[in-house]
Amino acid sequence: MGDRTDLETLFHERVGDGVVLLTMNRPDRGNGVVPEIARDFVTALDQLEADRSVRCLVLTGAGRQFSAGADLKAMREYLDRELPVTGEPYNARVIFPVIQRVVASRLPIIAAINGGATAGGLDLALACDIRIASTAAKLGETYINLGLPPGNGGTWFLPRLLGSGMAAELVLTGDVIDAARALEIGLVNRVVEADELIPTAVELAMRIAAKSWRAVEAAKQSLRSTWQVDLATTLATNYWAAAALHPGPDVSEGVDAFLERRTPAFNRTPARED
Template structure:
């Protein structure tokens, strides 16, 4: 499928989805939203795909919403920003969280506004040394969306979350890893390759089991211990029925490297 505003391909069990509006720091307009949505449909339907790398082209990962794509005329009727969130951003965050495979975000350069929060929905975040994270919403009188007010307190604690959201200050990649916002910092020139290598490592693992792990961890704060123990039981029952579990046990007993197929 041909795209204009994103780059999408699959190699060795890994899908790469790269935002491709570099002149606008990959800020989202409606056309790019629609292409990203189509790419996720392809990912869900393609049995070859066992891990996903999400990144951006050029000198920035994503500057959030393209404000030129909205009517902000002070003399016109106020726009309904909730409609845009309902139509595009919320479904995107839910899709990333619910995707039954590991999602790695490779943050290159600026990640601002929604572009700073979309990575937080992913399972692992790698950032180039020059990456910068900015909760820019407060600068224009808005509230962090795309899960920002949900992810931030869970990742960095409430005090730091309020600091990031209320001040909108730039957070460097090194600071981001120190406060627990992201997982790793790598040099800019190897960022994409590091992300692809990590994704291929994950794609070679028992990916149904990884999907169950992701599901359990994502639901950690949804209920109490007793309910979560029951969820673990239910997911373990499903994991135990996979071919990968059989292969893993057989390989352990035979002292050989397992050959997982994600089945």
């Protein structure tokens, strides 16, 4: 552990070569995505994306919950005070930018789901590239239980991850499922014991960080683009992304290492202008 940076509602620290652990730190309110935590989240992403030595993030929550989504006490105050005036849905200007930034980030992001991840908290985990859950995790698209449809990307992410039928079941029932069921339906990649959650996520992040950073960024962009375009466009995008990387040093090193049966020695601290 080292190089810890504390913001008001979250902190981040280096936990390995190229890997940063980002922790939402508002456990008394379930790490709900409120304006303060959204602001700090975007600030942290700005800082970390600008640092070329950072190549993968692990996101988790302090305390017993990953994120409970909206702070319902704050939502109650909003409904009592502001709704007749603004007519806007609660948190509309808060969580949308966070979800979009996670999806668009150049950095792969692994959600280490340590406890409850419901409503907007689940949507935040869905926006990440990979999800690893503790055996203590509980996950649910619970908006319907508040009389609301999902509002932060769940209806976009879930059908792509689970298929339309399972997505509909989670959305329309608002059921909260345990980690074993989440793994069974493909909502998470792995389930581990609570004390193994962060080490497992960091180990995976370090494996990703050891790859060519150019290839990782291109691969993440390509994976995201497949959600919006057809196969032919995806194939063309993949082809030209690879072609753009062929002249660079990483492809040559990767091919040589494979042929020589050794671990590739990619440049992990590129010059800023790269």
